[in-house]
Amino acid sequence: METKKLTRVDYIFRPDNTCMDTLKKSLQRDRDEIVLELIDSGLKGRGGAGFLTGLKWKLAKEAPGDIKYVICNADEGEPGTFKDREILDRVPRRVFTGMALCGYVIGAKEGFLYLRAEYKFLAPKLKTIMAEMNEEFKKLGLDFTLNIRYGSGAYVCGEETALIDSMEGRRGEPRNKPPFPVTEGYLNKPTVVNNVETFVNCSIIMAIGAEEYKRFGTDSSRGFKLFSVSGDCSKEGIYELELGMLLSDFVEEFGDGDTKAVQVGGASGFCVPRKKFNQTIIGFEGIPTGGSMKIFNSSRSMYHVLHNYLEFFEEESCGQCTPCRVGCQQLLKGIEAVKSKKRPPSYLDELVKLAKVMKVAAKCGLGQSVGNAFVSIVDNFREEIVY
C-alpha cells in the first residue's frame, strides 16, 4: 500500500490575513464548481469520522429549505487532542473563512461556533474577530453572520447530533441517524457540522486549489493534518504532517527511544504495540485519527491506561442507550475484577465480547468506539491486565 515519508508541512498556521481575499475570489465562483473542487480534493472530515467534506456540503446544498445553518464543531474533547484550540488561538480567520464559504455554498445565512466550555478563555478574542468579519462579509455582499455558542463540559457533544441537541437547549444525547444533519439538523433545518480543522482545510483548498492539495497524502487520505503529540515524548506539541506515514517513522521522530505503544485517535482510537509500528499507516487506509497521538514508554502500565480510559467513558457516556451506559460500567468493573483475581483471566474474553456487542449495538460513535481501545489494549497487553 502507498505510504508517505514523515514530512512536515506548513499551511494551517500560515498568517491568516489573506483569508478575506480567498473568500472574495471564491464568492465569484459557481457554487457547484466549489463543491466539485472540494470533492476532487479528497478532503475528509478532520474530527475523526472522516466523511467526505465536499459531499457533505453538496447534500446540504441540495437539501430543500430556505433556512440552513453552518456549525463549527469546536467541542474538542477527545483525550490527547488539542489542535483546535491552537487553530482558534492562532488562525481563527482561516476557520471563519471556511464557515463563510460553506454558508455561501449551501445557502446558509447563519454560522455558529460551538466552543467547549474548557476553551472559554478564547471567547473574548474570538468574538472580536467574528464581529470584524461579519462587517467584512457585509462589504463583500455576503449575507452571512457568525455567532458563538458554548458547550458546558460534555464530551459526547462532540458528536454532531448531540451538539445540535445541546444548542437546542437539551441534554446532549445523540439522535438516531438518518435523518442526518445535512437534511435535518439544527432546528430541523439542513445543517453542515464540520470540525475546526476541516473548515481550515476548505479555506486552504480554495487558496491553493485542489490540484496542489492533492499532491499531499495518499489516495485514501488526501492532504495534511495536525497531530497533537503528547505522552512519553521528546517533543510534545502540535505538528502539521502529511497523511499516510508509517507509525514507525512517527515514533522514530517523536518517541523517547523506549516507546512501547501509541494510542492513535485518543481514548476512542486504537492502541498499537511496538511490534506493529512498521505495518500501521496513519490515515484512513490504516488507523485514522482526529489528531490525538499519545505515546507510552515501557514504564507505563497499560492496565492503568485502560482503566483511565474506561473511567473517562463511564463518566462521559450520555446514558441514553443501554449497551454504552451499562457496557462502560461493566468493562471497568470487569478489568478491576480480573486484576484483583476475583475473576479468572478468561473473563477478559467475555469482556471483549461485550466490547464487540457495544460496537454494533451502541447508538452513537462514543459507545461504538469504546471497544477500539478496549480490544486493542486487551489483545496486545493481556498480561498487563491480568498481572
Add this chain to the structure above:
Amino acid sequence: MANTEMRVKELAEKYGRNREALMPILQELIDERRYVNDEAMVNVARELDLSAAEVYGTASFYSFIETEEVGKFVIRLCKTIVCDMKGKEDVLQAIENTLKIKVGQTTADKKFTLKTTNCLGWCHKGPTMLINDEVYTELTPGKAIEIIESYMNK
C-alpha cells in the same frame, strides 16, 4: 429572592424565550453565580414555558453547570491519562492538603470547590487545571499551591 426572578427575566429578554435560549441563560447564570439552585431553575422554566424537570434534566447533564452550591472559585484538575502520567496525583494531594478538602468538597469559607475533570486539551503541557475559566498548565505541587494562594485574597 426577587433578585433571581428579575435576573432570569432580564436574561430571557436578552436571549429570547425559546428553547434554544436555555443553555445561554444557564451559562450566564453560572458565570455570575457559579451554580444554579432550584429557585433559579424554576424561574428559568417559568420564563421559557418549560417544565422545571426539563430544565433540571438539561442542567444536570452538563458537568460545567453546577446545580449544587459551589465555592467562588471552582478548581477543575484534569485527570485524563497524560496529565495523570505527568503527576496529577501529586498536584491533587498538594491542593487537598492546602485547602483541607477532598475532591468534590467546598471549603468552609465557600471560597474553593475542588473537582477533577476530563481532558482539558493541554496534554502537552500537563498537568493542567482550570480555576473558573482560567487555565493553568505545567503544574507542580508547589506551583499549584502558589496559584491557589494567589486566589485566597480575591
